[in-house]
Amino acid sequence: MYPQEEHTFDILRFCYVESMPNGDDTSTILKTMATRNPPAPVRASGVASSPVRDLLALADRPEVISFAGGFPDQALLDVTGIRTAFTAVLSEAGASRNLQYSPTEGSPALRELVAERLTAQGLPTGADSLLITTGSQQALSLVTTTLLDSRAVVLVEEPTYLAALQCFRLSGAKVVPVPGDEHGIRPDALADAARREKPTMLYVVPTFANPTGRTLSGTRRRDIAQIATEQGFWLVEDDPYAELRYSGTAVPPVSAQPVVGQHAIYLGSLSKIGAPGLRLGWLRAPASILRSLAIVKQSADLHTSTVDQAAAAHYLRMNVLDEHIGRLRAAFRARRDAMLGAMTTTLPEGSTWTRPDGGMFIWSQLPAGYDTRLLLTEALAANVAFVPGQSFHTRTSAPATMRLSFTSNNIAGITTGMARLAAILRP
Known part of the structure; x- marks a missing residue:
């Protein structure tokens, strides 16, 4: 046991x-x-x-x-603001469309708003590089289903988010821990593990990590991006906490490093900064894999709730989230x-x-x-x-x-x- x-x-x-x-x-x-x-x-x-x-x-x-x-x-939780958003999208002209099926990729309006938000945070993003998901946990599940099987190897920082470990184990992939310290995952240990294991992907929570609360330093972000590019594995960055900063200076996402652009998948969510019960997240990925991820999502749930996406888009347009x-x-x-x-x-x-x-x-x-x-x-x-x-x-x-x-x-x-x-x- x-x-x-x-x-x-x-x-x-x-x-x-x-x-x-x-x-x-x-x-x-x-x-x-x-x-x-x-x-x-x-x-x-x-x-x-x-x-x-x-x-x-x-x-x-x-x-x-x-x-x-x-x-x-x-x-x-902002009950008043979210209630206002739902009331608006169910009261506007043509409100019935918000109760209809919608594209697997997500609401164009919500994708555009999320793209603008990520770009403002230092991660240049276009709406066409985003997939709206039913929480970032679904985003992680889609990545796992698309990239991993029993022959794959996934590297993780030790310790790491336990629901990610569940996903990876369900895929049958080999999970290999990489040690870290107070500054996050160690690039030297990552490079050694990558050469030894030939991984498919690295999973990291680099900002206020779950469970440790640690933040990967800017220097290490550059080093890790370089290693991912040189060794040719996917870098999956789970980033639900970055906007909840109480001290110190913000650090751009690892995915913002130019060298890792075509090797990075970035996961985000409204659960920690908005409302967990909305179950809304997003996945940013290069075109080379985004279509595959969308097809996997089709088989899972067709699309994320239309009315929830409409309400979230309205909420973001109200400029009350900040x-x-x-x-x-x-x-x-x-x-x-x-x-x-x-x-x-x-x-x-x-x-x-x-x-x-x-x-x-x-x-x-x-x-x-x-x-x-x-x-x-x-x-x-x-x-x-x-x-x-x-x-x-x-x-x-x-x-x-x-x-x-x-x-x-x-x-x-x-x-x-x-x-x-x-x-x-x-x-």
Whole structure:
């Protein structure tokens, strides 16, 4: 059993025992579940459920303060602005067209607006190089389906986004970790791995990375772009957090490096800066692969929701997104600082943690001997949740690591939640 599977089993066991009114035996429940379900498909049989998704279901209890999920506090979502956008697109002349089928590539209006936004951020983009997706997670799935199979090799920074690992494992590809440090993935290690493994692609979250919160330096971005070009593999840049910067200076996307233009695929999303429930993302890719990606999307869902795209386009045209992002930055900056300020009194002596300039996450390393998967059980009993760090690793054993998200709780919640963690970690 993989470590992720063991962890997920523990979470599910806790969920079902807590939810059964008569305290039924856990093994009986799980056996009953097993007898009711058909055998799992072979391709998915070795892929564990996401511990984060399982944790979110459990941590949804109102008494739990959760530092597990990477999402904005729903109290900060722009309900008024988005309601106005939907009302407008369902009230205008010819509104019925917004309830009809639409092109697989996406709404021309939304593609144009996203292209303008990316260009303003230092990534020159034309509307015809974009594919609108049902969240950036679908974009990643489309890339995986198009580029990877059981013969492929994908390089990832260790640790990395666990839902990306799920995608890659479902494809049957060989996943090879590349070490990094406080400045992100190491170019020397990447060059060595590329020469050795002959990869199909490199997957990176270079800005405020999930799970570490680290940002790849400008120099390393140039080096990595050069390596991708020289070695001839695809560079897949997942960039959902870049606009959530609270300190420091913005760094252009890796995909903006001229040398990597025909080797770069860039993924973006409205989930972190707008509203996760809209499920709207985009994929920027060269013409050599964009048509293939669109065909794969056709087979998946024909196209992303027409009315959601229309509302998003209207919302962008209203020029209120930047104001909303400004409010998010102010709130998240204060929450980041509150969590960082509590770290020294929450984690045991000898611990280390990242100090991100933006994004949603703080990555912590506890002293040797700690196992955060076991500590999670105690934390849940104390009504606080986090994500054990092992799930973000492919090969390295990292039982003493954990990811904490500071964006979904207000400062009072962070203060209370960190005190609950301190009672477990510093009894």
